[in-house]
Amino acid sequence: MSLPDSLLVTLRSHFPEASLATGDAERLAYAYDNSRRNAKPDAVVFPTEHAQVEALVQACRAHQVSVIGRGRGTNTTGATVPVDGGVVVSFERMNRILRIDPDNRFAVVEPGVLNGDLQQALKPHGFFWPPDPSSAPWCSIGGNLACNSAGPRTVKYGSPRENTLGLRAVAGTGDGFRCGTYTSKGATGYDLTRLLIGSEGTLALITEATLKLTPKPTGLRTMRATYRDVGAAARAVARIMAQPVTPCALEFIDDVALKLARDYGGDVVPLAGAMLMVEVDGEPDTLAGAMEAVARAARGDGLEELRIAETVEETQALWSARKALSPAQRTISPNKINEDVVVPVSRLPELVDGIKQLSKKHDVLIVSFGHAGNGNLHVNLLPRDEAERERAHACLAEVFALVIALDGTLSGEHGIGLVKREFMPLALQPSTLQLMRNVKSAFDPDGILNPGKLLP
Amino acid sequence: MSLPDSLLVTLRSHFPEASLATGDAERLAYAYDNSRRNAKPDAVVFPTEHAQVEALVQACRAHQVSVIGRGRGTNTTGATVPVDGGVVVSFERMNRILRIDPDNRFAVVEPGVLNGDLQQALKPHGFFWPPDPSSAPWCSIGGNLACNSAGPRTVKYGSPRENTLGLRAVAGTGDGFRCGTYTSKGATGYDLTRLLIGSEGTLALITEATLKLTPKPTGLRTMRATYRDVGAAARAVARIMAQPVTPCALEFIDDVALKLARDYGGDVVPLAGAMLMVEVDGEPDTLAGAMEAVARAARGDGLEELRIAETVEETQALWSARKALSPAQRTISPNKINEDVVVPVSRLPELVDGIKQLSKKHDVLIVSFGHAGNGNLHVNLLPRDEAERERAHACLAEVFALVIALDGTLSGEHGIGLVKREFMPLALQPSTLQLMRNVKSAFDPDGILNPGKLLP
Numbered sequence: 001m002s003l004p005d006s007l008l009v010t011l012r013s014h015f016p017e018a019s020l021a022t023g024d025a026e027r028l029a030y031a032y033d034n035s036r037r038n039a040k041p042d043a044v045v046f047p048t049e050h051a052q053v054e055a056l057v058q059a060c061r062a063h064q065v066s067v068i069g070r071g072r073g074t075n076t077t078g079a080t081v082p083v084d085g086g087v088v089v090s091f092e093r094m095n096r097i098l099r100i101d102p103d104n105r106f107a108v109v110e111p112g113v114l115n116g117d118l119q120q121a122l123k124p125h126g127f128f129w130p131p132d133p134s135s136a137p138w139c140s141i142g143g144n145l146a147c148n149s150a151g152p153r154t155v156k157y158g159s160p161r162e163n164t165l166g167l168r169a170v171a172g173t174g175d176g177f178r179c180g181t182y183t184s185k186g187a188t189g190y191d192l193t194r195l196l197i198g199s200e201g202t203l204a205l206i207t208e209a210t211l212k213l214t215p216k217p218t219g220l221r222t223m224r225a226t227y228r229d230v231g232a233a234a235r236a237v238a239r240i241m242a243q244p245v246t247p248c249a250l251e252f253i254d255d256v257a258l259k260l261a262r263d264y265g266g267d268v269v270p271l272a273g274a275m276l277m278v279e280v281d282g283e284p285d286t287l288a289g290a291m292e293a294v295a296r297a298a299r300g301d302g303l304e305e306l307r308i309a310e311t312v313e314e315t316q317a318l319w320s321a322r323k324a325l326s327p328a329q330r331t332i333s334p335n336k337i338n339e340d341v342v343v344p345v346s347r348l349p350e351l352v353d354g355i356k357q358l359s360k361k362h363d364v365l366i367v368s369f370g371h372a373g374n375g376n377l378h379v380n381l382l383p384r385d386e387a388e389r390e391r392a393h394a395c396l397a398e399v400f401a402l403v404i405a406l407d408g409t410l411s412g413e414h415g416i417g418l419v420k421r422e423f424m425p426l427a428l429q430p431s432t433l434q435l436m437r438n439v440k441s442a443f444d445p446d447g448i449l450n451p452g453k454l455l456p
Numbered sequence: 457m458s459l460p461d462s463l464l465v466t467l468r469s470h471f472p473e474a475s476l477a478t479g480d481a482e483r484l485a486y487a488y489d490n491s492r493r494n495a496k497p498d499a500v501v502f503p504t505e506h507a508q509v510e511a512l513v514q515a516c517r518a519h520q521v522s523v524i525g526r527g528r529g530t531n532t533t534g535a536t537v538p539v540d541g542g543v544v545v546s547f548e549r550m551n552r553i554l555r556i557d558p559d560n561r562f563a564v565v566e567p568g569v570l571n572g573d574l575q576q577a578l579k580p581h582g583f584f585w586p587p588d589p590s591s592a593p594w595c596s597i598g599g600n601l602a603c604n605s606a607g608p609r610t611v612k613y614g615s616p617r618e619n620t621l622g623l624r625a626v627a628g629t630g631d632g633f634r635c636g637t638y639t640s641k642g643a644t645g646y647d648l649t650r651l652l653i654g655s656e657g658t659l660a661l662i663t664e665a666t667l668k669l670t671p672k673p674t675g676l677r678t679m680r681a682t683y684r685d686v687g688a689a690a691r692a693v694a695r696i697m698a699q700p701v702t703p704c705a706l707e708f709i710d711d712v713a714l715k716l717a718r719d720y721g722g723d724v725v726p727l728a729g730a731m732l733m734v735e736v737d738g739e740p741d742t743l744a745g746a747m748e749a750v751a752r753a754a755r756g757d758g759l760e761e762l763r764i765a766e767t768v769e770e771t772q773a774l775w776s777a778r779k780a781l782s783p784a785q786r787t788i789s790p791n792k793i794n795e796d797v798v799v800p801v802s803r804l805p806e807l808v809d810g811i812k813q814l815s816k817k818h819d820v821l822i823v824s825f826g827h828a829g830n831g832n833l834h835v836n837l838l839p840r841d842e843a844e845r846e847r848a849h850a851c852l853a854e855v856f857a858l859v860i861a862l863d864g865t866l867s868g869e870h871g872i873g874l875v876k877r878e879f880m881p882l883a884l885q886p887s888t889l890q891l892m893r894n895v896k897s898a899f900d901p902d903g904i905l906n907p908g909k910l911l912p
Binding site for chain 2: 103
């Protein structure tokens with residue numbers, strides 16, 4: 001497949017010189033994302049203005065050529081892999097922070113702004129934007145919005161859907177439009193803003209976002225609690241979430257993950273049946289009371305050790321186990337399958353137990369950790385060879401079935417992309433999927449935006 | 457207009473006895489809402505089960521008859537007036553609280569549950585559902601969701617869109633479906649939940665909602681601050697919103713409203729250029745610090761008096777001015793035009809000044825008050841006779857134009873309904889409106905759900 005000459009001529013008129021690439025090297029560089037899936041686009045464009053994106057979609061629609069939006073490709077689901085060829089739109093040069101308005105608690109940004117760069121820019125104003133994926137220094141706001149990417153802070157501050165006021169975008173029809181407001185409240189028509197967030201570039205390409213800012217608390221305190229077993233830790237999570245002080249991080253690490261981290265990170269990592277890392281934030285004079293409320297809830301049957309950091313060094317030491325986890329996993333398996341299922345918090349014990357059984361049944365190493373305050377568990381399957389890799393895939397289907405049986409859902413913050421679309425009918429009724437297809441047609445009647453993603 | 461016999465026979469089979477009404481008295485009782493608009497439906501049904509709503513929409517679709525969902529008719533926009541005739545679905549008997557799950561911070565309710573009844577049921581569990589329209593004792597959750605109805609607490613806790621996890625509904629196609637999750641986080645496909653919220657029954661009829669619960673803070677403290685003029689008060693609002701302690705209510709009352717309240721309520725109501733009522737909530741040991749932070753921000757040029765209530769009696773006394781406002785307005789005009797425009801917080805001084813000028817220009821009494829922390833102002837035009845009523849309508853168009861010029865929007869919490877749809881093109885581009893129409897067709901291809909509402 002390659003692009004028709006007439007389309008290339010049109011594209012060239014809107015994307016001069018290095019803003020359009022068709023060489024093999026560039027096509028290869030934009031063929032993959034963090035999913036390790038791979039498919040070469042026919043061309044890559046680098047817009048710097050909204051009008052270019054409109055022209056692009058209109059031209060591609062006229063030629064029935066696919067258009068795939070791309071932030072920085074840090075997603076793990078293949079959502080930015082151009083499986084059908086077509087044109088990848090990399091927003092990396094559309095990276096201006098257009099406005100920071102602390103009085104009105106919003107910032108207006110282009111989609112290519114990196115999450116970490118935005119946080120730095122907000123710091124002097126005393127604000128932050130809550131979504132905090134672990135890839136924050138390298139991932140773009142546009143990608144965060146496309147995938148509804150979240151992180152540990154979501155338990156207190158919400159995901160991009162709760163932290164975005166309005167958008168500018170280009171639909172699959174080729175029409176540019178604005179939706180949402182510059183205000184923190186609105187009841188003027190349908191909520192297209194939230195509809196676009198998490199739609200993985202299948203409805204429209206976001207060219208500008210008005211983000212809701214939150215005042216940055218000046219204090220933070222960290223606690224680590226270890227438990228006899230995962231059930232005891234999960235019950236502590238439910239107790240913590242049932243009292244009024246919501247922590248700004250409530251992370252869970254299972255026994256397998258702890259052992260792995262200890263093998264890698266040494267005996268600064270505790271051995272236990274499970275571990276919780278908890279952070280509370282707020283104004284300094286409220287922190288002691290808040291931490292005490294959370295610690296009270298964390299205590300209970302099965303608690304082994306509870307430590308509250310008093311210094312920066314102690315805080316770092318407490319986090320060392322969690323930090324050792326990612327490199328430790330890499331030493332085991334280069335082919336980690338990284339899922340991010342969610343269940344209601346009280347079902348966490350059943351989920352963790354069920355996963356242990358599936359790990360045994362399929363003889364696949366699985367470590368579980370993640371954002372327990374949201375019931376969002378990263379279930380990482382770590383196959384060490386090809387045979388185990390095949391078993392891992394069989395195991396995965398049963399993990400999803402278990403999650404659905406526990407009233408959970410397929411993804412908390414990674415999205416669906418390419419790798420989970422076949423499982424969508426597990427999570428959603430046929431009628432719901434049909435309505436989603438209708439919505440897709442309403443925005444993208446010819447199906448040119450990111451085909452082969454999200455919907456089965 | 458009356459319903460075809462064959463449709464009536466089908467409806468009767470699904471709605472036995474008193475669950476279907478076609479008598480004049482019942483049709484009249486469901487002809488109006490709080491907008492004072494009026495149009496009789498051909499029939500009223502009272503479902504108690506989801507399956508009945510599916511059967512209803514399928515039957516009405518087959519006969520191309522309109523279906524108008526209705527909570528308790530407390531909305532002010534005519535959103536529930538059956539302008540085209542058809543069948544009104546009153547959800548008042550579908551009013552069970554199906555589940556309260558404090559461990560997972562959600563409640564599952566039928567749409568007819570009253571907001572106030574839900575709050576009472578949640579109290580023993582230590583939780584609340586944040587949306588708090590002033591009609592809370594009499595308005596239904598279904599109506600709150602349909603209109604994205606909010607209230608003073610929204611400034612801290614968000615509107616229904618931020619406080620709903622999932623829905624069950626029946627689309628205009630006649631298909632029942634579920635969307636959203638039982639978890640506090642999700643990235644599994646398009647966000648149909650938020651799309652339905654605020655869609656005023658034009659896309660689907662909600663038959664069940666999974667509501668996100670928030671732990672109820674055990675402490676509350678109230679402050680009243682009066683200012684030399686509205687500009688000084690509005691600047692204080694911006695200062696309060698720019699520091700880390702977000703109040704759970706930040707209400708503004710202008711000089712005209714204060715005078716009106718004092719005429720009615722006596723000298724317990726202060727005379728001033730403007731007044732702010734501020735509340736902070738939290739755990740008791742954090743309240744003093746939080747109130748001090750807010751009071752610090754409230755102080756500044758133009759402050760006249762700042763009082764913090766120390767007792768329940770003092771709190772009630774401080775709120776007396778605000779409470780006197782509604783009855784006071786009724787003594788002036790039975791034909792109040794009650795708008796709820798929103799602007800970014802820092803534009804409030806311009807909005808309030810502009811409204812004063814329009815009040816003079818059109819010679820119409822206007823009082824302004826409302827949820828200043830969200831920039832959400834209730835602009836109440838109080839025409840005293842027919843001539844003034846006509847002038848009020850001319851004035852209203854200019855109020856909306858002013859709001860849009862200040863980067864605001866038509867409605868913060870009342871919605872669009874019948875009365876504001878003609879103004880939608882002021883707020884939204886043609887391309888945005890076209891996408892909304894496409895979305896409408898995606899859910900309701902024959903346009904039978906609540907025709908004549910929301911979209912122009």
